[in-house]
Amino acid sequence: MLSPTPISTHLSVEHRAFVALYALQIGQLSRQAILSTYDVTDADLAFYHAAWLELQANHADRNRPISRISLSEDV
Secondary structure (H helix, E strand, O other): OOOOOHHHHHOOHHHHHHHHHHHHHHOOOOHHHHHHHHOOOHHHHHHHHHHHHHHHHHHHHHHOOOOOOOOOOOO
16 A cells, blocks of 8 residues: 655655656556555646656657668668
8 A cells, every 4th residue: 555655755746746647657556545545636747747747758759669771871
């Protein structure tokens, strides 16, 4: 069961919303339990959702193997 850690009390609403969105994605707790645990609202999640999706996309791009390209013109 998730519980707030001392550091989570020092996180910004944005970062708590990101953690809550990840927790919702995992799906092991109810939405209400996650909102309560991370002290965020549905409005906070809605506000930061687009930024969280961008964060996930950037992370996925960093972990994607770089495609090989040829630097010679004859290939």
